[in-house]
Amino acid sequence: MTITREKQADNWALEYIRSRKQYVKDSYARIASIREKWILRNRYFYGRLSAFLKFIIEPGSSAVIFRSELGQLFDNLELSRAVGVDICEKMVAEAGRKRPGIEFRCADPEDVALKGEFDNIVFYSLGDIVDIEKAFLNTASFSGSGTRLIVINYNYLWRPFVYLAEKLGLKVPQPTQNWLNIPVLENLLHISGYEIVKKYYQVLFPFNVPLVSWFMNGVVAKLPLVKKLCFLQILVARKAAAAQSPVREYKVSVIIPCKNEKGNVEDAVLRIPEMGSGTEIIFCDDKSTDGTAEEVKRCMEKYPERDIRLVAGPGICKAKNVWTGFDAATGDILMILDADLTVIPEELPYFYGAIAGGAGEFINGSRMVYPMQKEAMRPLNIIGNKFFSAAFSYLLGQNLTDTLCGTKVLWRKDWPRVKRLLGSWGITDRWGDYELIFGAAKLHLRIVEVPVHYLERTYGETKMTKRFQNGLIMLRMCFAALKKFKFV
Numbered sequence: 001m002t003i004t005r006e007k008q009a010d011n012w013a014l015e016y017i018r019s020r021k022q023y024v025k026d027s028y029a030r031i032a033s034i035r036e037k038w039i040l041r042n043r044y045f046y047g048r049l050s051a052f053l054k055f056i057i058e059p060g061s062s063a064v065i066f067r068s069e070l071g072q073l074f075d076n077l078e079l080s081r082a083v084g085v086d087i088c089e090k091m092v093a094e095a096g097r098k099r100p101g102i103e104f105r106c107a108d109p110e111d112v113a114l115k116g117e118f119d120n121i122v123f124y125s126l127g128d129i130v131d132i133e134k135a136f137l138n139t140a141s142f143s144g145s146g147t148r149l150i151v152i153n154y155n156y157l158w159r160p161f162v163y164l165a166e167k168l169g170l171k172v173p174q175p176t177q178n179w180l181n182i183p184v185l186e187n188l189l190h191i192s193g194y195e196i197v198k199k200y201y202q203v204l205f206p207f208n209v210p211l212v213s214w215f216m217n218g219v220v221a222k223l224p225l226v227k228k229l230c231f232l233q234i235l236v237a238r239k240a241a242a243a244q245s246p247v248r249e250y251k252v253s254v255i256i257p258c259k260n261e262k263g264n265v266e267d268a269v270l271r272i273p274e275m276g277s278g279t280e281i282i283f284c285d286d287k288s289t290d291g292t293a294e295e296v297k298r299c300m301e302k303y304p305e306r307d308i309r310l311v312a313g314p315g316i317c318k319a320k321n322v323w324t325g326f327d328a329a330t331g332d333i334l335m336i337l338d339a340d341l342t343v344i345p346e347e348l349p350y351f352y353g354a355i356a357g358g359a360g361e362f363i364n365g366s367r368m369v370y371p372m373q374k375e376a377m378r379p380l381n382i383i384g385n386k387f388f389s390a391a392f393s394y395l396l397g398q399n400l401t402d403t404l405c406g407t408k409v410l411w412r413k414d415w416p417r418v419k420r421l422l423g424s425w426g427i428t429d430r431w432g433d434y435e436l437i438f439g440a441a442k443l444h445l446r447i448v449e450v451p452v453h454y455l456e457r458t459y460g461e462t463k464m465t466k467r468f469q470n471g472l473i474m475l476r477m478c479f480a481a482l483k484k485f486k487f488v
Helices: 012-041 043-056 089-098 132-142 156-167 182-191 212-218 262-271 292-302 318-328 345-356 379-396 412-419 433-442 467-486
Strands: 061-066 079-086 103-106 118-123 143-154 194-202 232-239 251-258 278-285 307-312 333-336 362-366 408-411 447-451
Touching: 012 043, 012 089, 043 143, 043 194, 043 232, 079 089, 089 103, 118 132, 132 143, 132 182, 132 447, 143 156, 143 182, 182 194, 182 232, 182 345, 182 447, 251 262, 251 318, 262 278, 262 292, 262 345, 278 292, 278 318, 292 307, 307 318, 318 412, 333 345, 333 412, 345 362, 345 408, 345 447, 362 433, 379 433, 379 467, 408 412, 408 433, 412 433, 433 447, 433 467
Parallel strands: 061 079, 061 118, 079 103, 118 143, 251 278, 251 333, 278 307, 362 447
Antiparallel strands: 143 232, 194 232, 333 408, 362 408
């Protein structure tokens, strides 16, 4: 039985995704009538961006621009075919009126259907795209081997200044933005089948002051270290050769460690998609007292078409519960899905595509790219997670933005190698996240991240308590990694 997003109209998690898209659309609809005024007020900035696009995009080629707004970025381009795509109907209508020679479409970049191949695919803004990976993957239907994907990103270091400018009325307000930087974008392009050709950094001083603007943007902005502070980060990418090869089908084992999660069992069964050549769902019940095991058995009888198994956990900690599931699994690919379903099961196919397609050998989920739902994670947890992610990125030599996301994926053939390293880091990891990350890094597996949407728990209570105590444990893990990876 294949379960797809389209078949689950009543799914509350997918309803959140839809509501997020509607929030973005409504935000732009509110500013559509004044957007041209703001573009004119900042004509120097948009002129710089438009001129730079002209430098990148070859005259006579074709281009589609996502988040095209009023079509202002087309003005200096000499194109044989020009298509603008925006999610706001008012923006599209106004753009068509002002620039009648260009084809404008009102659609989501994640699922828009375009005919033919384009030489250039431009993403003007990724900050409010709800599912960036899906948008990148969707370009495969209208791109070829010679297509160049051009991604324009706004440096997140400028975010405090942008926020202040909006509050002071110096900048048009925008919806809540995704958290993006160069490493995150490189990772997103990589797992979507693209490789970076070149990076550009533009506009250090976005205001028009004679001589000062020329000096800051034409001279200072080109200096090796200073350029990283520029407002615009522009990536040019091409399809990777591996992305053009067919992906072999593999069997998947989804490991669900659970303790007192009875109310989430059936939801998990209904929402986990079938992937590859088959998907087994292994519930590892860690001595629950609320009837979780009985609920799993009921679902096994109710849904015989699903490959559901129940494994008894040792009742010690989450890590050992997961290891029990790994040992019992029969699939080629091992996936961990926390039973609270705060990482939505519908996004597991992205993890499958990343590992089966060869983008990485150890796939780590990241909750730190897309805006979270309300109280899904406390502010102190976010700060701590970012700190430890930065620390481990340095220690392990591979970029990580979220070390504690429970959704992690690896090949079953690599599990015995990782298992041999368990307990060798000088400290007990009750959650298992660091044991897996350390093991993958020690074995020199290619670690990549898949951004996920992180939602609030709807049943049961969080097991992640004692934040300060856990923070001290993670700090000790940092020192353990420092000794193992740096002092060698």
